[in-house]
Structures are given as C-alpha cells and as structure tokens.
Amino acid sequence: MLKPKQMSRVLFVGHKDVLEPTIGVLHDLHVVHLEEYTGEEYFSIGKPLAGVEQDSKRLLKLRSIASFLGIKKPYIKPTSAEKVSSELEEKLDELEFAVSEKLKKKSEIEAKIKDAETNIHEIKVFSGIPVNFDLCSGYETLQVFAGTIKKGAEIEAGLSRITTDYQLYVGDTGTIVLFVLAKHADVVAELLNESLFNEVKIPAMSGVPDELLNELETQRDMFVKDLDSLSSEIDSVKTQYEEFILASEELLSIETQKKEAPLFFATSEHAFAIDGWVPDDEFETLKSRVEEATDNRVHVTRSDRATVGADEGDKADDANVPIEYDNPKIVKPMEAVMNLYARPRYHEIDPTALVFIAFPLFYGLILGDIGYALILLAISFYGRSKLHGEGWNSLFTVLIYCNIVTLFFGILYGEFLGFPLAGPLAGHVGHQGLIPGWHTILLFQGIGGELVTYPIHRTHIITTLLVLTLVIGVVHINIGFIAGFVNVLKKHGMKAAILEKGGWMVLQLGAFMLLFGAVGVIPSILPGAVIFALAVIMLIAGEGGTAIIEIPSILSNILSYSRLLAVGLSSIGIATAINTMSGMICPEEIGIFTVFAAIIFILGHALNTALSIIAPGLHALRLQYVEFFTKFYEGGGRIYDPFGYNRIYTEE
Numbered sequence: 001m002l003k004p005k006q007m008s009r010v011l012f013v014g015h016k017d018v019l020e021p022t023i024g025v026l027h028d029l030h031v032v033h034l035e036e037y038t039g040e041e042y043f044s045i046g047k048p049l050a051g052v053e054q055d056s057k058r059l060l061k062l063r064s065i066a067s068f069l070g071i072k073k074p075y076i077k078p079t080s081a082e083k084v085s086s087e088l089e090e091k092l093d094e095l096e097f098a099v100s101e102k103l104k105k106k107s108e109i110e111a112k113i114k115d116a117e118t119n120i121h122e123i124k125v126f127s128g129i130p131v132n133f134d135l136c137s138g139y140e141t142l143q144v145f146a147g148t149i150k151k152g153a154e155i156e157a158g159l160s161r162i163t164t165d166y167q168l169y170v171g172d173t174g175t176i177v178l179f180v181l182a183k184h185a186d187v188v189a190e191l192l193n194e195s196l197f198n199e200v201k202i203p204a205m206s207g208v209p210d211e212l213l214n215e216l217e218t219q220r221d222m223f224v225k226d227l228d229s230l231s232s233e234i235d236s237v238k239t240q241y242e243e244f245i246l247a248s249e250e251l252l253s254i255e256t257q258k259k260e261a262p263l264f265f266a267t268s269e270h271a272f273a274i275d276g277w278v279p280d281d282e283f284e285t286l287k288s289r290v291e292e293a294t295d296n297r298v299h300v301t302r303s304d305r306a307t308v309g310a311d312e313g314d315k316a317d318d319a320n321v322p323i324e325y326d327n328p329k330i331v332k333p334m335e336a337v338m339n340l341y342a343r344p345r346y347h348e349i350d351p352t353a354l355v356f357i358a359f360p361l362f363y364g365l366i367l368g369d370i371g372y373a374l375i376l377l378a379i380s381f382y383g384r385s386k387l388h389g390e391g392w393n394s395l396f397t398v399l400i401y402c403n404i405v406t407l408f409f410g411i412l413y414g415e416f417l418g419f420p421l422a423g424p425l426a427g428h429v430g431h432q433g434l435i436p437g438w439h440t441i442l443l444f445q446g447i448g449g450e451l452v453t454y455p456i457h458r459t460h461i462i463t464t465l466l467v468l469t470l471v472i473g474v475v476h477i478n479i480g481f482i483a484g485f486v487n488v489l490k491k492h493g494m495k496a497a498i499l500e501k502g503g504w505m506v507l508q509l510g511a512f513m514l515l516f517g518a519v520g521v522i523p524s525i526l527p528g529a530v531i532f533a534l535a536v537i538m539l540i541a542g543e544g545g546t547a548i549i550e551i552p553s554i555l556s557n558i559l560s561y562s563r564l565l566a567v568g569l570s571s572i573g574i575a576t577a578i579n580t581m582s583g584m585i586c587p588e589e590i591g592i593f594t595v596f597a598a599i600i601f602i603l604g605h606a607l608n609t610a611l612s613i614i615a616p617g618l619h620a621l622r623l624q625y626v627e628f629f630t631k632f633y634e635g636g637g638r639i640y641d642p643f644g645y646n647r648i649y650t651e652e
Contacts, residue, residue, distance in 0.1 A: 014298030030644025046262030128172030342635030364405030371417035414455020418575025473561030484632030499542025578604030
C-alpha cells in the first residue's frame with residue numbers, strides 16, 4: 001500500500017528445444033511482463049511456433065460465426081479445456097457447415113426482400129394508373145410521357161388546344177402517364193415543362209401497377225416470414241453451440257497467444273532469450289517452475305531491483321518499469337479512479353489508499369442525505385449484480401463506498417430527501433420534523449454566534465461550515481505536500497525535498513501567523529513576515545523564479561474546498577424546492593392535484609438523484625485531481641500487462 005508492487009527485471013536464456021515448455025509455464029503463471037525484442041546484432045526476432053497459422057484461421061472463423069450468430073459474452077460455467085480441444089476439429093466443421101448453409105440462405109432471402117422492396121418503391125409512384133407497363137413503350141407513332149407535374153396544375157385544357165388525340169391517366173400519388181401522337185411530342189413537352197414536369201422512369205416489367213404492387217407485397221411478406229423462420233433456426237444453432245463457441249474461441253486465443261510469443265523474444269540458431277519484469281514476490285515460484293518444466297535447461301536470472309536513489313543514480317529507468325497496484329482488496333475499486341488520471345510511476349507514492357479515504361468523505365460531505373443515499377445504494381447493489389466486468393464492478397463499488405459515507409452524514413445532518421428529520425430546538429418555533437417528538441439538540445456555539453446542533457442544520461451554520469471546509473482543504477493539501485516531500489526525497493535527496501515541498505508548508509505557516517498577527521491573536525506580524533520571507537527564499541532556491549507566480553495558487557486551492565459546502569447547499573435547495581412545489585399543489589383531499597403533486601415529487605427527486613451522482617462525484621474528483629495530486633503526483637507509469645490469459649470459459 002502507498003507504493004506499487006516491487007518489480008525485478010528477469011532474463012530467461014535457454015536452448016530452443018525447451019522454448020515451448022518455457023512459454024507454457026510463463027503463460028500459465030501469468031506474472032511476467034514481456035519486453036519486446038527489437039532486433040540487434042547477433043540475435044534476431046523469434047518466429048512463431050508451428051501451427052499458429054492454422055489456429056489463427058480457426059480463431060478468425062469462430063469469431064466470424066460468433067458475430068453472425070450474435071453471441072455475446074455471458075458468464076457461464078467453465079468447460080474442461082481438454083474436452084474442448086478434443087472436440088474442436090469435428091465440432092468446428094459441423095458448426096461451419098450448419099452456419100454456412102444458413103448464412104447462404106439468409107443472404108438469398110435478404111436479396112429477394114431487397115429486390116421486392118426496390119420494385120415496390122418503383123411501382124408505387126404509378127399506383128392508381130390502370131395501364132399495363134407493357135403498353136407504355138415500343139411505339140413509333142406514339143410518345144409516352146410519365147412523371148409528375150406541379151401540384152394543382154391543369155394541363156388538359158392546353159392539351160385540347162394542341163390535339164384531341166391523347167390519353168391522360170393520373171395516379172393516386174399525382175403521377176401522370178400521357179399518350180400523344182409523336183408529331184405533337186415537342187409542343188406537348190413545352191406545355192408539360194410549364195407545369196414543372198419531372199420525368200419518372202417506367203419500370204421494365206409487365207402488369208398493371210396496383211396488381212403488381214399486391215403481388216410484390218405478398219411476396220415480400222412471404223420472404224420476411226421465411227427470414228423470421230430462418231432466424232429461429234439460427235437462434236437454435238446459437239443455443240446449441242454457444243458454450244462451445246465461447247470456450248473454443250478462448251482456447252484458440254490462448255494457443256495463438258502462446259505460439260506468437262516468440263515474436264517478442266531474441267533468438268539465435270540454437271538459443272533464445274526472454275526479457276521481462278516480474279513482481280518480487282513471484283520470482284522464486286517462477287524460477288522453480290521454469291527450471292522444473294525444462295529440466296534445468298533454462299537459466300533464469302534477476303537483475304538488481306528497480307530502485308532510484310539520490311546518490312546512487314538510476315539503476316533502472318523509472319518510466320520503463322511496469323506498474324502493478326499493491327492495494328488491499330477493499331481499496332482496489334479505487335484503482336479505477338486512479339486509472340482515469342494516470343498510474344503512478346515506480347518510485348512515487350501510490351495515492352490510491354488516500355483517495356479511498358478522501359473521495360467518499362468529500363462525496364458524503366456534499367450530499368449528506370439519507371433518502372438519496374438509500375436510493376443510490378439500492379441502484380449500486382442492483383447494478384453490480386446485473387452488470388458484470390471489472391469496470392462495472394469497480395464503478396458500482398466506489399458508488400457504494402460513497403453512499404455509505406453519505407448515509408452517515410445524512411444521519412448527522414438529519415435529512416431525508418430534503419426534509420428535516422428533527423423538529424426545532426425545544427422552546428423554539430418551527431416546522432416539525434419527519435420523526436415526531438424528535439427535537440434538535442444544542443451542542444455549542446460556533447463562529448459568529450451560530451448555534452451548532454444535532455442534527456446539524458447546514459443552512460443555519462454556513463460560516464462555521466465554511467471555515468471547516470477550508471480547514472479540511474489545508475489538511476488535505478498538506479498531506480499532498482508531505483507525499484511530495486517523500487517522493488522528492490527518494491529521487492533527489494533531503495535538500496531538494498526541503499526546498500521544493502517543505503517551502504510550501506513553511507509558506508502556509510508564515511501566512512497563518514501573518515493573519516493571526518493582523519487580527520491580534522498573536523502580538524505581532526513580524527514573526528509571520530520573517531517565516532513567510534524565508535519560505536519564499538526556499539521556494540526560489542528549490543523551484544526557481546516561477547515559484548513566486550505560483551504562490552497565489554495555494555490560496556485558490558484552499559478556497560476551492562468551499563465547494564464541499566456550496567454544492568451540498570445547492571442540492572438541499574433543489575430538494576426543498578421540489579418538496580415545496582409538490583406541497584403547494586397537493587390538496588387536503590385526494591384528487592387530480594394529488595396526482596400532479598406526486599408526479600412533481602417523484603420526477604423532481606429522480607432528477608436530483610441523478611444530479612446527486614454527478615455533482616458530488618465530479619467536485620470530489622476535482623479536489624483529488626486538481627488540488628491534491630498537483631502537490632506531489634507525477635503519474636504516467638506503464639500498465640503491468642503480464643503474459644497470459646484470464647480464463648473465463650475454460651479450465652485446465
């Protein structure tokens with residue numbers, strides 16, 4: 001905790017005869033982060049093991065079939081890898097045959113449906129015209145015009161002035177089909193153009209439009225039924241082979257991964273070398289397993305542990321060490337919050353445990369309502385049970401942590417969906433709380449004469465709570481400076497740590513003493529001024545002249561913690577407004593207005609519940625990332641990605 005897992009650089013050297021069992025052990029143990037060999041003198045990049053091409057083709061085929069069948073990745077009981085391997089060849093051929101037939105049939109049906117819909121679209125514009133399409137072309141003495149004209153246009157009068165030898169049909173969609181003698185075609189075309197004539201192509205088929213439409217729609221419906229029937233058959237195949245496909249895909253992925261592993265290795269004609277990283281606590285197990293599997297024909301060595309000291313110089317490049325968190329199980333979900341920002345570097349403090357404390361604390365301080373806490377806890381537990389996967393599990397677990405703290409502060413504040421649980425102080429006038437007979441208890445007098453009570457009424461002691469949030473800010477920021485002091489001490493030594501990080505803590509001490517001297521808490525401002533000046537000199541010596549520009553940022557960082565109060569008060573304001581509006585609408589007797597009041601109450605609090613996830617979460621997160629991390633955290637560590645596979649659907 002507070003630092004990543006300690007890693008060692010490990011090198012495996014052996015004869016090519018034992019390369020395959022070595023890969024098998026490394027893959028099974030799943031602890032070695034491989035470093036890719038880029039190719040240098042005397043060695044070359046390794047070649048994949050035999051059979052990789054066949055396995056890759058099978059894997060591609062399985063993934064195509066899985067995509068066609070629409071197979072997701074549910075959590076199912078694992079199958080024996082040996083059993084899957086023995087059935088793979090036969091079942092894959094059987095599955096491929098079944099799927100290829102249905103895929104071919106599906107493609108044919110879909111093509112027929114598409115053709116039918118295309119024809120329907122072409123014919124539909126001619127619906128209502130009682131003329132066979134065969135009669136609309138092939139004439140020498142007749143000209144046929146088919147298309148649309150401006151809505152409301154009357155062309156028959158104009159046609160009558162040109163000729164009486166014409167036949168005009170107007171369809172249901174406004175399309176016209178006009179037959180005239182060829183000798184009048186040019187004059188008629190001019191008449192039609194005046195009515196914004198837009199030509200429509202006559203379909204190259206035989207039949208009356210309405211009859212063709214009925215026939216094509218019947219055919220299309222039949223094809224759709226055939227497709228639905230085929231979909232049922234495909235679902236049957238999916239049900240029958242789903243477990244096999246998932247297990248086989250996983251098995252082939254593992255085999256392909258193993259056989260392609262030499263592409264990361266350095267090889268010569270007879271030997272191989274594997275370079276990587278392994279957690280310190282796994283090295284001895286790794287070494288003994290490799291030596292056992294290869295009959296001691298692979299030499300396993302470990303270089304000095306990756307350490308960086310002020311006087312020793314770098315023994316390993318800090319940025320190259322892969323980072324694996326080393327946190328207790330209860331803290332692990334917070335690693336998702338860290339990954340949104342960046343993993344720590346190898347030799348700096350891992351703040352995951354600090355975020356585990358501060359993030360839910362700030363979230364609960366902001367929200368602090370029993371009703372919202374219970375709703376969000378129910379959503380979180382339900383979501384975690386239904387949505388599997390490491391990401392979802394971490395998200396909902398963090399939300400659970402936050403709302404357990406919210407529940408605690410809700411009890412402290414005595415709030416339930418914006419309603420106070422307790423009535424006013426004994427002898428004071430005010431609305432009764434939700435719990436009859438429970439009165440507020442006076443604890444002590446706060447800043448500016450404010451009465452601090454239990455339950456704590458946040459709107460009554462704003463000044464006291466504002467000062468409290470600023471104190472929290474000072475404590476949180478200085479924890480960051482202490483962590484920064486440790487980081488700089490490790491990398492650059494005591495002098496740099498004192499000047500770069502200690503200077504900021506001394507600066508705050510000087511600022512507070514100046515303030516206390518100005519308001520008369522201490523006799524003079526001189527001690528504060530001296531300490532403040534000393535701190536400025538320390539910062540300039542440690543960080544250069546830019547430190548002077550950054551001095552005001554300390555004040556803005558501390559003031560930023562006032563959001564712990566401000567955002568919480570806004571949430572109370574929204575909840576109170578919802579309660580007030582629904583209460584004003586709701587009459588004494590149940591009726592239609594009661595329904596309106598209930599709708600406003602439910603929808604309003606549903607919206608505020610959503611805001612209760614977003615606003616406290618974002619502001620609590622900002623205090624970690626912007627105000628806290630900038631005091632010590634560099635980040636940017638490489639993700640530890642060990643060679644191996646997390647099995648889900650198969651087991652050895």
